[in-house]
Amino acid sequence: xxAGQVAVITGAGSGIGRALAQLLDSRGCExxxxxxxxxxxxxxxxxxxxxxTIQTLDVSKREQVEALAASVEQQHGHxxxxxxxxxxTVHDTVExxxxxxxxxxxxxxxxxxxxxxxxxLPAMVKRKSGVIANVxxxxxxxxxxxxxxxxxxxxxxxxxxxxxxxxxxxxxVRAVTIHPGGIKTNIVRSMRFRRGxxxxxxxxxxxxxxxxxxxxxxxxxxxxxxxxxxxxxxxxLVGADAVMLDRLQRTSxxxxxxxxxxxxxxxxxxxxxxxxxx
Ligand SMILES: NC(=O)c1ccc[n+]([C@@H]2O[C@H](COP(=O)([O-])OP(=O)(O)OC[C@H]3O[C@@H](n4cnc5c(N)ncnc54)[C@H](O)[C@@H]3O)[C@@H](O)[C@H]2O)c1
Numbered sequence: 001x002x003a004g005q006v007a008v009i010t011g012a013g014s015g016i017g018r019a020l021a022q023l024l025d026s027r028g029c030e031x032x033x034x035x036x037x038x039x040x041x042x043x044x045x046x047x048x049x050x051x052x053t054i055q056t057l058d059v060s061k062r063e064q065v066e067a068l069a070a071s072v073e074q075q076h077g078h079x080x081x082x083x084x085x086x087x088x089t090v091h092d093t094v095e096x097x098x099x100x101x102x103x104x105x106x107x108x109x110x111x112x113x114x115x116x117x118x119x120x121l122p123a124m125v126k127r128k129s130g131v132i133a134n135v136x137x138x139x140x141x142x143x144x145x146x147x148x149x150x151x152x153x154x155x156x157x158x159x160x161x162x163x164x165x166x167x168x169x170x171x172x173v174r175a176v177t178i179h180p181g182g183i184k185t186n187i188v189r190s191m192r193f194r195r196g197x198x199x200x201x202x203x204x205x206x207x208x209x210x211x212x213x214x215x216x217x218x219x220x221x222x223x224x225x226x227x228x229x230x231x232x233x234x235x236x237l238v239g240a241d242a243v244m245l246d247r248l249q250r251t252s253x254x255x256x257x258x259x260x261x262x263x264x265x266x267x268x269x270x271x272x273x274x275x276x277x278x
Contacts, residue, residue: 001226003028006076008068010059010116011086013040015185016135016225018047019218020083023226025050032072032079034059035086059086059112069119078127081229083178084116085135089150089187091206092194101192102149109153114160121173128172131229134161135178138242142249142256146195165234176228177235181242182214183221213267215239 001007007024011017013035021033021044031052035041038056045052053075057064072079087109090101113134124130139147140154157177164175188210193203201209216224216239228236237243248256 001027001029001081001230004030005080006030006032006072006078007081007083008032008034008072008079008116008120009083009085010034010112011135012044013037014044015187015218016180016183016221017083017085018044019222020085020225021052022047022219023222025052027226029080030076032068032076034068059084059116060107062111062115065112065115066119069123072120073123079120079124079130081131081133082116082120083133083135083225084113086112087135087137087153087187088190088192089147090192090194091146091203092149092192093146094148096195097149098194101194102152104192105149106153106156109150110156110160113157117160117164117175124173125168125171130172131174131176132161132164133176133178133225133229133236135180136161138179138181138237138239138245140177140179141242142245142260174232174234176233178225178228179235179237179242179246180221181216181237181239181245182210183216183218183238184211184214185218209271212271213241215241 001024007029009017009020012021012033021031025031025048033041033044033052034055034057036058041054041056045054055068057068059065088105090097090105092101117132121132134157136157137154139151140158143151161175161177168175188207196202221238224238225236237246248259252259
């Protein structure tokens with residue numbers, strides 16, 4: 001990404017969105033940062049050298065995303081990059097997850113991406129230039145217990161975005177899927193925690209486990225994403241865990257859940273042993 005290029009980032013008030021804003025700001029990009037959390041956006045702005053255009057909005061509200069696209073076009077003239085990044089999750093079983101929680105996740109993670117793509121795409125196609133980067137997850141590649149709504153939303157983002165690979169051929173516009181593995185952000189803290197696993201896990205213990213398991217920092221994640229965008233990658237895997245799980249899924253499309261379970265049990269046993277000895 002070059003100085004003067006215009007980048008729109010949703011979910012820019014925390015985590016990956018904030019780290020991307022910091023990296024693109026250091027490259028001299030003009031930034032448009034959107035999030036539902038106004039104070040998170042203020043904190044991101046405070047971490048930047050240049051003044052960004054800040055917009056508090058809910059990506060699950062189509063009219064708000066469309067209004068953002070119109071105002072960006074007016075203020076900045078064009079957009080070079082849109083990163084549809086805002087996301088949330090709920091921790092519950094398929095049997096028990098409420099429709100309300102399922103819809104909350106789908107509305108933000110999937111519909112937010114659809115609105116963010118469709119709102120910005122026509123002007124990019126007209127200008128024959130631009131990149132739409134949609135944040136899925138490694139959970140858009142492998143299924144995970146207690147993450148059915150999140151998995152469904154992230155598989156949907158992947159399918160929706162991969163369709164654009166061919167549809168946009170020859171238009172000058174590119175669509176990119178981003179699949180981070182575990183990144184040290186606030187995502188588990190904002191998670192709706194409804195049900196523990198059989199070992200009695202709760203929100204605090206799940207958060208502690210996530211913090212231990214998530215090895216990649218938001219800054220490293222942002223470097224990998226921007227590197228992939230600059231190379232022209234269609235799919236960007238972030239972190240050794242994402243690369244490994246993607247390989248495992250391709251090697252054993254139906255056997256991978258048992259392999260993951262086996263390694264998870266070994267990690268849990270190691271943690272339990274460590275806890276006992278301290
Ligand atoms: N952290 C990880 O391990 C991980 C792994 C794979 C994918 N991801 C994806 O990366 C993206 C960024 O997540 P993160 O890890 O930085 O989490 P985060 O919680 O730190 O940041 C998410 C941001 O999205 C914003 N947001 C939530 N709902 C919104 C809405 N309705 N409208 C606008 N903004 C909203 C939040 O306010 C927050 O600032 C998400 O799509 C997430 O699913 C994260």
